[in-house]
């Protein structure tokens with residue numbers, strides 16, 4: 680059941696956020712693997728990957744049970760996996776190549792030229808994992824991941840769900856596509872909100888002044904309409920990790 684109020688962790692520097700995030704993820708990994716034997720993690724692109732760097736170092740590199748992790752992407756650019764804009768390539772270079780997660784437990788997109796085909800294929804693969812009981816289903820019929828790691832753009836987007844695009848209102852698909860993303864590259868696939876909001880745990884990680892307005896709007900109990908996508912994220916346990924730049928427009932810091 681999604682909780683109403685998120686936990687908000689505000690730390691001085693990006694370095695402190697990276698430390699705190701590594702501890703949070705490693706503890707969640709240990710707890711989840713003990714309870715259910717695996718740990719499904721959904722990655723974003725962007726600055727998040729750099730902020731995950733401490734997990735690839737001691738003590739986490741040696742102590743985390745990487746063999747039980749499953750890796751997915753909340754959004755991906757429709758480009759070949761070796762293209763500089765690929766979220767997979769970003770994650771591979773900055774994180775996945777440095778820890779021993781088995782290759783067959785990492786689920787990047789199957790690239791084809793058509794964003795619609797890529798989205799359909801990714802959703803079909805998720806459905807197959809649900810059928811094989813690798814991923815559980817939420818009571819509302821969407822796959823339930825153990826941890827979703829999200830970033831936020833200056834316009835308040837999460838995943839590739841943007842303020843002025845209809846994909847953010849899709850309540851039916853698991854994975855959809857966009858061909859006119861306001862942030863380049865224009866062709867992307869993205870999890871929809873029902874999937875994002877079925878997650879057990881979600882961390883929204885923001886470490887930049889550029890996103891301070893979006894953070895303040897999303898965390899303001901007085902809601903503007905329509906809300907920013909980042910303000911629509913829910914989870915059984917939702918935690919915002921902010922450095923002081925990202926938190927600089929919150930009322931408490933004003």
Ligand SMILES: O=C1O[C@H](COP(=O)(O)O)[C@@H](O)[C@H](O)[C@H]1O
Nearest residue numbers: 723724725726727830831832838
């Ligand atoms: O385009 C994207 O942007 C968001 C935010 O990125 P950031 O660099 O501002 O952290 C990212 O979360 C998403 O995965 C990516 O495709």
